Structures are given as structure tokens and as C-alpha cells.
Amino acid sequence: MIKFSRKTEYALIAIQYIANKGITEFSTAKEISDNYNISYELLAKILQRLAKNNIITSTKGVNGGYKFLKSPDDVTLSEIIESLNESYALTRCLKKNRPNKTDCQIADCCTLKNPVAIIQNRLNIFFDDITIRHLM
């Protein structure tokens, strides 16, 4: 199945929310989770990952929260997906960080690998081209 995971879905919702607030105001995990009826703990972890990967910045403590630093034009869907430790590799053999030999036994002799790699390249461009601006 080709689809966004909940993680990605919630990340996009949150990013849209934060982006729409501009670059001055903070949004908190609680605020967003209440607004969209998303599990607070789950969303919190997602925001933490996004912060860790500099998609958003975080400030701890009272009056803290998350906000953007970068321009919405400068953050791509690729970056968001990858910062959540997710992937948009179409097949196991094309995963960047997991060239796990045991993942696919036929990888060596597989005649599908090359054609799919070409499709994958086109998909990479596809996701690189989509930015947070497209969500606003």
C-alpha cells in the first residue's frame, strides 16, 4: 500500500497548523492534539522528532512550544518523511539506510531492481518538489 502513515499525517497537520501561525507565535503539542483530536503523547513524540531534525524549533517550559524558523518554501515533504524515520522507498532493496542483505534474498539477481530504481528516482523528485507551502 502506498500511503502516508498516521505519523506522517499527524506531522503534516501539525506543520500546517504551526506554519499558519507565522514565525513568532508558539504552538504547543496539547493545543494541536486538542484541536484535531489526536493522541497527545503520539503527537508530542512526532513534534519532538521534527524538532530534533530541525524542521521546527522547540522551547521548553511555560509559554514554550514549537514554531518555525525556516521559510515554508524551504522544507520539503521528503525531509519531513525522513525526519520521522519513515521512508518512501518503493522496495526493500532501495532503502537508503537499510541495505540489509536478509531483506530480500533475490536482490542480487533481481531483474526488477533497475527499472524500479528509475521509478524511485522520479518519485524522489516528486517528493522533493512538494514543500510546506503546498499545505498552506
Place this chain on the structure above:
Amino acid sequence: MIKFSRKTEYALIAIQYIANKGITEFSTAKEISDNYNISYELLAKILQRLAKNNIITSTKGVNGGYKFLKSPDDVTLSEIIESLNESYALTRCLKKNRPNKTDCQIADCCTLKNPVAIIQNRLNIFFDDITIRHLM
């Protein structure tokens, strides 16, 4: 996660195999499953689905098997995915055959829906553009 399921992966392997044999010779499920070390029963079911959806044709009995009728240019990745009853809808709310209200509680007020629908349209074009020819 954005990736092909095993079903899709195996379908593509099989389709490539069958396509490379031309339009006269039959390929059997056993032959392909042996060649690629894929579970015979699983592959058989996948080929049955493809046949049911006229991606390939099937002939029962001794000397039977599967082969192509259509030109490899005329079968798209979209069609293959859909014939397996899989989907490439990015979010639950964008699924063609399942406008299941309970799938997403916030679908009505969701501000992400429209931007994602635009991305989805671009993805549809992406998959419509890829044909079996790209696997050969």
C-alpha cells in the same frame, strides 16, 4: 510508509517475467515462483487477481498458464495496483472505494484534505504514466 507491498512487488516481478516471454508462450505460477523463490500459493493468488482484472489472460489445464494479450504500453502501474485491490491513496479520506466515515473523524473540518488532494492528483498522473514497458 510509502512502499510497494509484497503483493505488488511479486506482481511486478511476474508481469516482467511474462512480458519478456512475448505474447505467444505461457508462463506458469510454478515456473515463476521457483525462479524467484516466491511462495507458490501467494504468487498463484496474485496471478489469479491479475487475470481476473484482465491484466493477463489465463488458460487452465496441462500446458496452460498465463500470458499477455495487451501491449506492454497499454498496462499502467495504476491498473496493476488497483487490480490487486491495493491502493495508492495517500490518506484514508482520499480512498476511492472506501468513503468510510469512521475512517477519519476529522475529515469534515480537516484543513489538510484539500492540499493533500492536490498532491494525490499529481501522484495519480505519476502512476498512470508508468507502464509495463518501463519494467522491460
Place this chain on the structure above:
DNA sequence: TACAAATAAGACTAAATTTGTCGTATATAA
């Protein structure tokens, strides 16, 4: 006609992944 080779189809099980929860730690403004 009997048999072997092949597709057809559905129910069931096992494995893997995803989703969500819980507990604890740390930082900070008031």
C-alpha cells in the same frame, strides 16, 4: 477413461508493522 498439470478461490494462521499508552526526566517562566 484415468491421471497429471494447471488455474480458481476462500478460509485460516502467523508474522510484522503500526499505532497508541505510560512513566519518568528535564527545562523554564511566574
Place this chain on the structure above:
DNA sequence: TTATATACGACAAATTTAGTCTTATTTGTA
């Protein structure tokens, strides 16, 4: 010092995917 917020990892539940098993049907050939 307390309330509010992020940070992080372990665990549990739920869902989905992958694979197996069984039975039926079709068809060429010895």
C-alpha cells in the same frame, strides 16, 4: 516552588500484511 512544557524510551494493543492449507475445476495426454 509549582505549573506548564518538551524529551525520551519501554511497553502494549490493534491492525495489516504475508503466507499456508484445502478443495474445486479445467484440460491435454497416455
